[in-house]
Structure formats: structure tokens, C-alpha cells
Amino acid sequence: MNAKLLQKVYEPDSFRQQGHQLIDLLADHLESSLNGRGEKVINYSSPEEEMEFWRGFFNAGSGSDFFQEVLRHTTHVHHPRYIGHQVCAPAPQAALCGLVSSILNNGMAVYEMGMAPTAMERLVTDLLAQKIGFGEGSRGILTSGGTLANLTALLSARKAVLQEDVWLEGHGKRLAVMVSEEAHYCIDRAARIMGLGTEGIIKVPVKADFSIDTSLLKQAYEAASNKGLHIFALVGSAPSTATGVYDDLDTLADFCKEKGLWFHVDAAHGGAAVFSKKYRKTMQGIDRADSVVIDGHKMMLMSTITTALLFRDGSHSHTTFSQEAEYLLQHSDEEDWFNLAKRTFECTKTMMSLQWYLLWKTYGEELFDANVTTLYDLGGTLAGMIEADPHLELATAPHSNIVCFRFVEPGLSSGKLDQINKEIRQELLEDGVFYIVQTRIKGTQYLRCTIMNPFTTEEHLRALLDRILNTGRNRISA
Known part of the structure; x- marks a missing residue:
């Protein structure tokens, strides 16, 4: 019994079949994400809801659906509207190295x-x-x-x-x-x-x-x-x-x-x-x-x-x-x-x-030059767009692809503005079309974007700012 189970676990043909299916799934995910066809960057759920889902899946879910469900319940860093934490959209070749490392x-x-x-x-x-x-x-x-x-x-x-x-x-x-x-x-x-x-x-x-x-x-x-x-x-x-x-x-x-x-x-x-x-x-x-x-x-x-x-x-x-x-x-x-x-x-x-x-x-130093230069350029582009709008305020001119800013409205107290910017970020998170984060700098609440995907464009950044501005105005009028 034990020997048969172990043989089943290590069966090469099964690994080959599952591996091909997984690569196809991930390649489709990569294509959908990079092209922005996926509507959302994140399908947000609360920690309690997420725990309940995976508890139920452990007890009753199908193992054949596991990787598909992981994709549905994680943040898609290859999506050009992912503008959040400081982790890159990894090159597929790098991911394959991870597979080799894991099996060896x-x-x-x-x-x-x-x-x-x-x-x-x-x-x-x-x-x-x-x-x-x-x-x-x-x-x-x-x-x-x-x-x-x-x-x-x-x-x-x-x-x-x-x-x-x-x-x-x-x-x-x-x-x-x-x-x-x-x-x-x-x-x-x-x-x-x-x-x-x-x-x-x-x-x-x-x-x-x-x-x-x-x-x-x-x-x-x-x-x-x-x-x-x-x-x-x-x-x-x-x-x-x-x-x-x-x-x-x-x-x-x-x-x-x-x-x-x-x-x-x-x-x-x-x-x-x-x-x-x-x-x-x-x-x-x-x-x-x-x-x-x-x-x-x-x-x-x-x-x-x-x-x-x-x-x-x-x-x-x-x-x-x-x-x-x-x-x-x-x-x-x-x-x-x-x-x-x-x-x-x-x-x-x-x-x-x-x-x-x-x-x-494979790609030489030019790959790293292209990535850094593209992303830092986009940081400058986003900062310029922010400076051009009276309802947005930069924390400081960026040196890189990290840009901190906030929604502002004349006449509102700093405490009220902090609360509105927190609410803007939370609404973006729950909406899931964009993913950005937040930070506090010298006691002031800011929205924080780190442009990590070289396929993010000026159009994506404009759409993000428009959504932030609309959300901020709605919060003021609510």
C-alpha cells in the first residue's frame, strides 16, 4: 500500500501531463494579464472570507481545480494595472528556473x-x-x-x-x-x-x-x-x-x-x-x-x-x-x-x-537597462500628471518608479484628507481594477504607486488618476 502510494506520487508520466497543463494555464494567464484583458488585478476578499473558501476547498474541492483557484485568489503582478508593492512581473524564464530548482x-x-x-x-x-x-x-x-x-x-x-x-x-x-x-x-x-x-x-x-x-x-x-x-x-x-x-x-x-x-x-x-x-x-x-x-x-x-x-x-x-x-x-x-x-x-x-x-x-545587461529605464521614466510621467492637477499633491519629486501623492481639496482639514485618502485606497482595493498601496510620511497619509510592470502605459496611469479623482470627489459629496 505505502509503496504504491509513493510510486503514484512520483510517477513521471503524471508529472509530465500535469506540468504541460500547468504551463498552458500559466501561459494563458500571462497573455491575459500582459494584454490587460483580465478585468481585475485582484479579486479582493476579506481574510475571513478567504480562509473560509480554502477551508471548504480543502474539504470538498477538486485537486484538478487547485491551480486555477490559486490564480483566481491572488494578485496578478503581470497586469499593467498592478502598480502596488515592490515585486516585479517576473520573466517567464526566471519562473522556469524556479521549477528546476524545486524539482532538483x-x-x-x-x-x-x-x-x-x-x-x-x-x-x-x-x-x-x-x-x-x-x-x-x-x-x-x-x-x-x-x-x-x-x-x-x-x-x-x-x-x-x-x-x-x-x-x-x-x-x-x-x-x-x-x-x-x-x-x-x-x-x-x-x-x-x-x-x-x-x-x-x-x-x-x-x-x-x-x-x-x-x-x-x-x-x-x-x-x-x-x-x-x-x-x-x-x-x-x-x-x-x-x-x-x-x-x-x-x-x-x-x-x-x-x-x-x-x-x-x-x-x-x-x-x-x-x-x-x-x-x-x-x-x-x-x-x-x-x-x-x-x-x-x-x-x-x-x-x-x-x-x-x-x-x-x-x-x-x-x-x-x-x-x-x-x-x-x-x-x-x-x-x-x-x-x-x-x-x-x-x-x-x-x-x-x-x-x-x-x-x-540570454538577454545581456540591456534587459536590466531597458526595465529600469522604462519604469523610472514612467515614474516621472506619473509625477508630471499629478503636478498638473490641482486636486492631487506630490509628496516629493520622485527619483525612481516610486511615486507618493494624495488627493487634496481646499478647505478640508489634514485629518479629513487623511481619511479620504485611506478610503480611496480601500475602494480601489475592493474594486480590484487597479492595485496600489498606501503609506504615511511624517504623519500624513499618502497613496503610493510603484510602477513595476514595463507594460504599464501612460494611458493606464491616466485612468488610475481619473478613478482616484472621481472617488475623492464622491467621498467629499457623500
Whole structure:
């Protein structure tokens, strides 16, 4: 009985048939989404309703309908009216790499459990490091997301700057990092995981355009030092997640050099701009960073979740973690770049390098240039449309494809406007024709669009703004 069941589960012909059917289903979904034929981006239901549906499906649904129902109950990122969170519409080739990774299931902790993807990882991270301007001594790794990559970078920074083996011996100093008040929340979270506490996170105010106010760096540094805090790193945003605004990386690098700090750049979203001939200027100074994070699943057309962490001095990529696990890891005085469990939090990880390698090999750097440039251009187009309408207000001129704005009406209080903008976003969500998100910046409620689909057009953006304006007017008159 058990043997027959297992044979049924692994039966190759059944897999072949199901696989062909699934690819046909996904190809039809892709065609419908990209062409905008699907009426909705999301068929929204409440968490309780969604839970009730899947409870019923588990008990009574047909397994043959599973993938079709998943499509009906998820957000369609390939739809040009998806203008929401910072995940891309992945290239189909990247998704196929995910299928290969899932079926081969090479965990990649040690070389022999991931020979091909390990070699590919070294190759693509070397190419990325060269692209941002690092020298031959640089090294990088791929890991599962910007949050984990940023934490790893700060752990490396702590060890490098303190010149103590904190991993083995701990530390007794009161440590701190400096960040923009608009930095991604994962930096705050990483610092707390490292035991720095609230006091060890020095948040530097931003300027009117929401970039870090570099004129306040010295003041913030001295105030923290006078409290007995030992600052070991400064984090720049390229760009910040909330507003899409890039920090002045060159000035931050100057400050780090003066104070002997580790300069880390969270370029999870916008690091791919190094490939854009038009927008590479936003990354001026990136080559002076000690470490850089770039997500493949944001602006480089890859499936979640894959992130590159790059070190200007490659020695920091393999000395942060030192552990003995004789069944898996043996001590080596050399770099030992091919045993990846020595370099990351992860032991097992997916074969994420496949999609980096294959997209780059197949289409070249021009693919990443085309995507970033198209999307950043659309960000500027949307901002121009907003500025031209007296009932819409930009939070700040965008540096990227992230645009924050709000519906406004003269004479209404800020509290009333906040409520109307919340209601606009909720109505859009429940309607499902467009998908955008929201954010609060310095206490004010904004609508937030991140244009992630290169097939979004000016006509789509105009239709979105018209719907927002009509909804806002209806809320005022209600």
C-alpha cells in the first residue's frame, strides 16, 4: 500500500501531463494579464472570507481545480494595472528556473549539494560587483531577501570595525548604527536582532525631499558618542522604500571615511539602476560602499526571493560566521568560496543563481537597462500628471518608479484628507481594477504607486488618476 502510494506520487508520466497543463494555464494567464484583458488585478476578499473558501476547498474541492483557484485568489503582478508593492512581473524564464530548482532541490550548503548553482552564484556576484565599481578583491553572495542580506552586512560591519571576534567572544560595548529616518524598517529590525536596542539606532532626519540630511550627520554622531555609544556603521538608502528617494552616497562615503565607519548601502530596490545609462547617476558613490544589497526580485525581473550582498573587500564575505559542524563544514584558512553555508545565515537555500545567470546570459545587461529605464521614466510621467492637477499633491519629486501623492481639496482639514485618502485606497482595493498601496510620511497619509510592470502605459496611469479623482470627489459629496 505505502509503496504504491509513493510510486503514484512520483510517477513521471503524471508529472509530465500535469506540468504541460500547468504551463498552458500559466501561459494563458500571462497573455491575459500582459494584454490587460483580465478585468481585475485582484479579486479582493476579506481574510475571513478567504480562509473560509480554502477551508471548504480543502474539504470538498477538486485537486484538478487547485491551480486555477490559486490564480483566481491572488494578485496578478503581470497586469499593467498592478502598480502596488515592490515585486516585479517576473520573466517567464526566471519562473522556469524556479521549477528546476524545486524539482532538483539541491540545498547548496556545501559544494557537492549545489555544484552548478554555486559556480553560477560566484560568477554573477563577481559580475555585479564589477558593475557597481568594486575591484577584483570583491566578493558576493546570494541570499533570501533584503532583510536577511542587510542583517548579514551589519554583522560583517560589526566584526570588521570592532576588530573583535564577536561571533565567538561576544562584546560589552554599547554599539550603534546610523540610518536615515526614512530607511527601510528591516534596518531597524536588524539592529534590534543584534541587541543594539532603541538607543543603538541613530535615526538622522531627512531633508524636504526625504533624502538623509547629511548636514546633520556630525551632530547625530557626536550626540550618540557623548552618550557612550560606539557607532560602527552608517546605512545609506538607494532609494528609501517609502518615497523612492536616493541618499547622497558620495557625501555619506566621505563621512564614513572621516569617522572610520563601515558604509553600507541598502540598494535592494534601486541598485539595478547601475545598469541604466540614463539613471546610473542616482547611484553616484556606490563604488565607495563597503557593502551593498541588491534585490533580483524587484527591478531585475526575477521571481521571489533572491538578493545579492556584495562586499568591496571580499574577505568580509567569509569571515563573519565561524562555526564547527563536522558533518557539514570543515575549517579552512583559505577563502573556501564554494561552501556557502560559511557565508550566510542559511544552510539550505534555493538554487536562486539560476535565474540571475540565465537572464543575464540570454538577454545581456540591456534587459536590466531597458526595465529600469522604462519604469523610472514612467515614474516621472506619473509625477508630471499629478503636478498638473490641482486636486492631487506630490509628496516629493520622485527619483525612481516610486511615486507618493494624495488627493487634496481646499478647505478640508489634514485629518479629513487623511481619511479620504485611506478610503480611496480601500475602494480601489475592493474594486480590484487597479492595485496600489498606501503609506504615511511624517504623519500624513499618502497613496503610493510603484510602477513595476514595463507594460504599464501612460494611458493606464491616466485612468488610475481619473478613478482616484472621481472617488475623492464622491467621498467629499457623500
